[in-house]
Amino acid sequence: MPFWGEALVGLVIVVGLLGIVFPVLPGGILVGVAIGGWAVVVGGWAWAFFTAAALIIAVAEIVKYYVAGRTLKAAGVPNSTVIVGGIAGIIGFFVVPFVGLILGFILGAMLSELVRGWSLDQAWRGAWAAAKAAGASMIVELAGALTATVIWLAGAVAL
Template identity: 60%
Template sequence: MSLGGELLVGAVILVGLLGIVFPILPGGLLVMAAIGVWAAIVGGWAWGIFAAAALVIVLGEVIKYLVAGRSLKSDGIPNITIAVGGVLGIFGFFVIPVIGLFIGFVLGALLAELVRTRNLRAAWRGAVSASKAAVITMGIELFAALLGTAIWLVGAGIW
């Protein structure tokens, strides 16, 4: 693949990594897709690089849900709290671009917990727990995508 092609793949990977930190795009999937396109163009041994990167990224996706679920379960937070937070986060994103996602998520989790517990202090603890779980999942996904990116960089450098 030409240098320009590899720079383009790298730019898409960068957008994917930013999509994890600023949840606008499905970042991990975008990173994996960019490496997949690179492998399809390069062919041969590049499919091994793609397989290794994809395995790391998919494992990161699975682990993030397991860790978040365990964290929420230990804090006694039901899945509905995350769902309501996610819906209000998406709504908030369109009302207040980028930061509205975080504000909407916390507000949604707080409201869901307030309805469930009928206690503002308990609801706030639940919203904080849900926010911690969201940050942990973001960190795990980013770490896995960065590892996948590192695998691609090694593979692209060898070729």
């Protein structure tokens, strides 16, 4: 693959990694698709590197939901709080770009907890637990995507 092709794959991977940190794009999937495209063009042993990277990304995608669910269950936060927070985060993203996603999520989760009949302090603890669960899942997904990126770099250098 010519250098510009590898640079393009690298650029798509960087966009995917940024999509994990700033949840606008399905970052892990984008990283996997970029590495898959590289494997299609390069062929041969590139498929082994893609398979390893895809497995890492798939495991990270599964584990991130497990970690978030376990964190929320330990804090006694129901799934409805996360759903309301997610919807409010999406709305907030369009009202106040980028920052609105996080603010909307926290405020939506807090509102959901208040509607459940909790005090302001309890609602804040529930919203904070939801935010920590979202952060933990982001870290797991980022770790998987970064590991897949290292695998791709090793393949790009080796092939």
